[in-house]
Amino acid sequence: MTTHTERISSKDNPLLVRIRKLGADSAAYRKQGQVWLEGDHLISAALQRGVALSELVVAESAWAQRADWRRWAADVRRVVEVPDALFAGLSTLDTPGRIGALMPLPPTQALAPQAFTVVLDRLQDAGNVGSILRSAAAFGVRQVLALKGTAALWSPKVVRAGMGAHFAMQLIEGLSDDDLATLQVPLLATSSHQGLVLGQSPLPWPCAWVMGHEGQGVSEALMARCSHTVRIPQPGGEESLNVAAAAAICLYSTQAPA
Structure with missing residues (x-):
């Protein structure tokens, strides 16, 4: 994995366009094969369960302040830092979480006949x-x-x-x-x-x-x-x-x- 941080400053960047579509359309994840996780709780829960995250997107102010979030970079393929205002445009929350991640949509498995x-x-x-x-x-x-x-x-x-x-x-x-x-x-x-x-x-x-x-x-x-x-x-x-x-x-x- 990588700790290299990539900076994006254009709202028209393909990654950010893709994230906005995921936030705007409740079924977009089916077309894109990716899920947008916003906020540190969801990201922490995913990593604790061994979920592979493809991109970590962080507001620049949070990246400077949160050493615990920076440690997650080692478990993510790509880390992107964006201006706070640009991250706010990605958010689906009233108060933007300042960090989000993309994960691959889990593949559909066979129904388990005897499971609770x-x-x-x-x-x-x-x-x-x-x-x-x-x-x-x-x-x-x-x-x-x-x-x-x-x-x-x-x-x-x-x-x-x-x-x-x-x-x-x-x-x-x-x-x-x-x-x-x-x-x-x-x-x-x-x-x-x-x-x-x-x-x-x-x-x-x-x-x-x-x-x-x-x-x-x-x-x-x-x-x-x-x-x-x-x-x-x-x-x-x-x-x-x-x-x-x-x-x-x-x-x-x-x-x-x-």
Whole structure:
């Protein structure tokens, strides 16, 4: 690896143009084969998981002040320093993070039939998707399967909300209901009014939790594949929970046998 720093001062530089496209288009990573990570937390999480970063882009003021960031240069193929104002033009944050990195989009792998899994059925909100990924990683989920219509898993908003969870699991997106036929674990879906009561009934292990569209819930076709529906007790009387909150509760309640 290299510690050589390259300085870029033109906003029309091809690298910076590419980064702006990644920030502006939630699905651009699929065309470019690269993901933009902004902020030191995401970069640190990626490096800790052994992710190979292709470019590190740093605002010049931060490069002068952050010796800890400069140490990352040894693990990155190319290091670019840009004026602060130019970095602000790359940022998708209200307060620019002053450091970002490009990583290759991980190659799609085969679905793991017996893994503890989360299935996302057409979830639209990037914040919800990222929060579910964060909970999934925290509670030991090994893979997340996103059906067509789900928010792009590697979009900047989902990656930020995931807070590094993306690097802990296998993520597969663009799937159809039929693709789930290769799963060899039971599918569980939440229901507000029927099924097993969470915390009062044993759950199968391993399993795949299905989290459905924020307004429509799990599709009928996918619900037909589920072996169980599970109800979360809500003594406060609310009609339903936010899907990300429901996912966290369900995943926490699903434990591997001792």
